Amino acid sequence: MLAYFPPVIQSRLDKIRKESKNWMPIWTGDEDYEKFEVHGHPTNMVVDLGKRICTCQFWILTGIPCIHACAALTRVNKRPKDFCHQLCTMEAYNKTYAHHINPLPGQSLWEKSMYT
Template sequence: MDKINRVSEEAWTYLNKWPMHSWTKSQFSHRPKLDNICNNACEVFNARIKEARSKPIITLLEEVRMFVMRSIAKNKVKLNNHVGKLPPVNEEYEKFEVHGHPTNMVVDLGKRLCTCQFWMLTGIPCVHACAALARVNKRHEDFYHPLVTMDSYRKTYEHHINPLLASL
């Protein structure tokens, strides 16, 4: 907080109004096992019940109950076929921000891009891309450029040059 105060007294005043455990990871509880502090889940829920909110309370509650019931059933079906220690993640995600030191990188799996440029320069997924691929349970081997695979290497050397008879 002292460093913040030296940089911006206005920022310090604003942040000082809130308990530190609600806005800084250094003060977060270790019990929930969640590092995400955004309200996306609330926004998704509110978007789903938007129409129901204007209905009478019993109807609203019934629609919320049905929404939750369908969500649980849908997730049970997804989980029945899943193998592994960790739960599956939403595979629709293609863009990731990979946090690192000294900077963060943006990875786009769909376009096979990373802001570190290594993936595009070499055709081999960089550590940032590998981290994003691991998050969506995909194999990094499936994201190599065709030119850097063993098949391509073999094709390079599949030809031969016939020897010539030595003339006397």
């Protein structure tokens, strides 16, 4: 999947990737090589790359893989940006802002109506 992200998402992802280096993923031994216990401070997290979830809930709430997920993804040689939710892409971002708000003059300039 080739996706482009708005700068705000991209810079957030870069920061998460850097911080993920402080976390140590331990493979739990599942067949699909998707479940990891990610060790770090202040506690350990459980990441499931198949279900795209982590104990910290960040991934499911933001659509961006959290530092723990990024640590696990690096371990399996996968790119975190391929695991961002579709809603984070530039395309979705543009769709969100495709509609404009119609400008409206102050109330004193509104047209008088004969109806209440």
